[in-house]
Amino acid sequence: MKKTIAFHLQKGGVGKTTVSGALACQSAINGHPTVYVDVDPQGNASSWFLKKGTRFEFADVLQGEANLEDVIVEASKVKNLFLIPTFGVGGSLKNYSETRLAEEPYVIQDLIGELSKDFDRIILDLSPGFGRLEKSALIACDEVITPMTPEFFSVEGLEIFINEIQKTKKNFRSNVKHSKVVINAFDERIKQHRDIFNSASEGQYKVYKIPVDPVFRKSQEDGTAPQLYKSLGRGLKSSTREALEDLEFEIWR
Ligand SMILES: Nc1ncnc2c1ncn2[C@@H]1O[C@H](COP(=O)(O)OP(=O)(O)OP(=O)(O)O)[C@@H](O)[C@H]1O
Ligand SMILES: [Mg+2]
Structure with a gap:
């Protein structure tokens, strides 16, 4: 099914990038061209999948200084995965969201509309926080999925998130769906x-x-999909592989 999905919780370090990136890879590996938009000024999603910088980045399209086709780039090591990158160093996205985004809150929505003419599957990685940038990104999506870690502060964070998303939906007349939570870095023991x-x-x-699986971090250092990463013949645990395959099925249907 054609869909744009954001992964978000305002709390930092819960696995937004890891979960969204791994699921973008899962979709690409299964043969679906998938766009992964890096809506985080830290640029973690981009440094994960791109070996070198590109001439233009996401903020340039938002500011009308580049077209989508100038910015979209295939991941260095994952076929079918296409990035709209952000590079942390320059701070262009942060700067744009602080200076101009307030006047044009629907700019990301318009851009996603444009992108979805060519791509059925779009995933957004968001920055921590619940500010202007995150709201503009959320209202551009069909669905938001919340990754959280299995700890008290994340549970508290989820309650805050549910409140914020309701307010955002009302204020922007958005229909973004929020019905899924992913508990990340889970240890059954x-x-x-x-x-x-x-x-x-x-x-x-x-x-x-x-x-919880150390291969996520290793694949990020290596610039590849966790599903494709192997060291000494070993990769993701089979339980992780299954979890990603199940989620891939669940989120796109
Ligand atoms: N399931 C997991 N098993 C092991 N390590 C993980 C797992 N998920 C995430 N990590 C590691 O935890 C760290 C934080 O994850 P990540 O950067 O994805 O969080 P985030 O929510 O995107 O952070 P931020 O709020 O800064 O954007 C990373 O080093 C990542 O490799
Ligand atoms: Mg992140």
Whole structure:
């Protein structure tokens, strides 16, 4: 199904980039051309998948200084994965969101509309926080999926997020769907993780889990898909592989 999905929780370091990037890879590996938009001034998604910088970046399109086709670039090591990159160093995206975005909150939505003429599957990686940039990105999407870690502060963060998303939907008359939560870096052996999964599952959300797996970090250092990363013949744990395949099925149907 044709869809644009953002991965977001305002809390930092919960795995927004890891989960969105791994699922963008899963889609690409399964043969679907997939666009991965780096809506984070830190540029983590771009430094993961691109070996070198490009002439233009996401902020240039937002400012009307480049066209989409000037910016979109295939990942260095993952076929079918296309990036709209952001490079942390220059700070152009941060600068744009602080100076001009307030006057044009629908600019990302327009751009996604343009992109979706050519691509059925679009994923957005968002920065931590719930400011102007994140709101503009969220209202551009059909769905937002929340990655969180199995810890108390993340559970608190999810409550804040649910509140914020409701306000944003109302203020911008957005229909963005929010019905899925991914508990990331899950360890079945830890009781607290199991408890958080169980209590989250009792609510109105569909809750998934992605295991803790050192291959995520290694694949980020190596610039490749976690699914393709191998060192000494070993890659992702089979439980991680299955979790990503299941999620791929769930999120695009
Ligand atoms: N399932 C996992 N197993 C092991 N390590 C993980 C897992 N998920 C994420 N990590 C590691 O945790 C760190 C933080 O993850 P990531 O950068 O994806 O979080 P984030 O929410 O995008 O952060 P930010 O809020 O800064 O954008 C990274 O070093 C990543 O490799
Ligand atoms: Mg990130």
